[in-house]
Amino acid sequence: MRLVIAPDSFKGSLTAGDAAQAIRDGWLSVRPADEVVLAPMADGGEGSLDAFEAAVPGARREPVMAVGPDDRPVLTHWLKLPPTAELPGGTGVVELAATSGLPLMRDGLRPFDAHTFGLGQAITAALTLGVSRLLIAVGGSASTDGGVGALTAMGARLTDASGAPVSYGNLGAGKVARVSFDEVAPLPPAGAVVLTDVDNPLLGPRGAAAVFGPQKGASSDAAVRALEANLAHFASVVPDGRRLAETPGAGAAGGVAFGLLAWGAIISPGAPAVASALGLADTIAGADLVITGEGRFDGQSEAGKAPTHVAGLARTAGVPTALVAGAVEASVAQFSAAASLTELAGSTAAALAEPARWAFEAGAALARRV
Template sequence: MTSTDRVVIAPDSFKGTATATEVARALAAGWASVRPADELVLLPMADGGEGTLDAFELAVPGARRMPVLVVGPDDRAVRSHWLLLPDGTGVVELACTSGITLLAELRPLDAHTVGFGEAIADALRHGVDRLYLALGGSASTDGGAGALTALGAVLLDDAGRPLPPGGRGLAEVAAVDLAGLPALPPGGALVLSDVTNPLLGAAGAAAVFGPQKGADAGQVAVLEAGLARWAGLLGSVRGAGGAGVAGSAGLGSAGFASAGAPGVDPATPGAGAAGGAAFGLLAWGARLAAGSAAVGEALGVPAGVAGASVVITGEGRFDAQSAAGKVPSYLAGLAADAGARALLVAGAIDATALAADPGRFAHAVSLTDLAGGSAAAMADPLVWLEVAGARLARGA
């Protein structure tokens, strides 16, 4: 490094312990304590999950929080917000409306995404030109049924009764009417997520993410069966806010499939994101995008990295999944393109994952190692992040 360097600090949040903004500021404080002459550029990042809205708010001058009252994942009212950008884009984050942190206790079968849909509807009523829909931190495994219902879809059982919200009810869904869905905004809707899981199967929403939301083996089976039934119905229906009905009998003869329009494929990579909420949004006509890259492009991160000597990035845990498009791998790629040195900070680092690509990061620091254990690191993450920033500045 030269006597004065341009250092870009672009971490993801350390989920559950520190926001991306807090992480960036702590790392910057540590670096500046060793190299005060360096130019520090803070670009807090997100991958489409929790913290995405905050990242946009910090990075985009003139962004405005739009308050909204929604039904939370356990039916309690939640005072939330979405973000209006100056160019007319609306950013709606699932974690703020239907997230697992909003629950008093886990509800693996009955939590839902109704509030997420209500916030999307509020943004549409405001007249947004485009939507960024940030997934992650979901409390439910309802395949996005709650969100679609809030937007105007009708889900009925065999007796013609509306389904209760949540994954449990999907096993009884017999008909889906999407005629009431609103049109997409002119610029469309982009689903931001770093998850590549399909909707169904061993790598699907229920099997992989259900246990994280409190589901035992029996409940995972119930959720999988419900999602499969849901997929069988929505798989015959075209989205984009058009009219159409799919029923459990004669799916090909009812609604969009008979018109030759492609259905929604549950095997689509990323369809299982947020308990399958991505799958439901695809049925509406939204498009999937790799979260880190889409957020980075929207925030102008590639331009921010250009000309940097050093790029510091990080996340709560760096493991094998980190290489699949998460924030650290995205920033490391930008750093390589810019000829900058990439440095990594994480709460915990899987040595095997780091060794799989030994040239990607010039140095890596684990807060767990610095603090002498995960409990100590999580108790004072900002303190240890500042120590990590200083350690990296010394070249250790």
């Protein structure tokens, strides 16, 4: 058999590359003669830089010192893709998870003051180097700041009723009285694209606060309502904010996508962009089986997550797809087989304690079924 393994990262436990290798090793322990091609995926969240770097020859990491989501310094990178005839300055790829991601919160969850200032610093660094286009992968945010932090780092002036700059986080979003983009760096010539794996609007029952706030420390209904109120206030003072707030995907990453829309960026599903850079459709053509996966396959997975997109590409090519996930919490009817690390390990805690071991076992279990 010819097998393509194209998982997303298992957030907090395995990178996409490590997951792909563990699944491959498990598979080959049962079927050692098979041909296996690894194609680690991403969908706009953690691992997007790695996926583009692996897919594009000549990609170069550029260092940047950023302010992390809890105000601590973070030495990280953005990625510069080589120039082309259409994009003479090259393309900059910035990953929010690397500057303002949830795992960077080292002193506990702070839903009201965690921020995306570091993301804005990385965007500014790429613009300063003269890129022709920006791709901004925004999954994995620690904050619900509506983009206040990122916009401030990019030169926006967000002031309260007294004319003083507001703080970077969600509390600051609720105090903005005036917004000025006069000193913000302009969009690069070919524009900026926000890559996301969700289609949630900024506000409402599917909005940033209601859906993602509890994951970031909003432990009560009152806290979620307060986050929502601050975002709603910010949207009311941003030019054309009420319309932008309704854009599918504006609620991504705690609403940072909304702030970037206000700057002039557009939103695009992340998984197709990464798959295109990888040439994944061509890789899948002629395969006998594709294995994809992620940490938790749930109700949000069909809204643009990597496994659903990979399965769609395989379906178009007439190739069956199997799923490996840390936990399976939604229907897997679109897959020919599925393996859950939690079920194989006996518990979530056991799976998280040794994720590579259980990804290996998942690969072996799928091979035995074939």
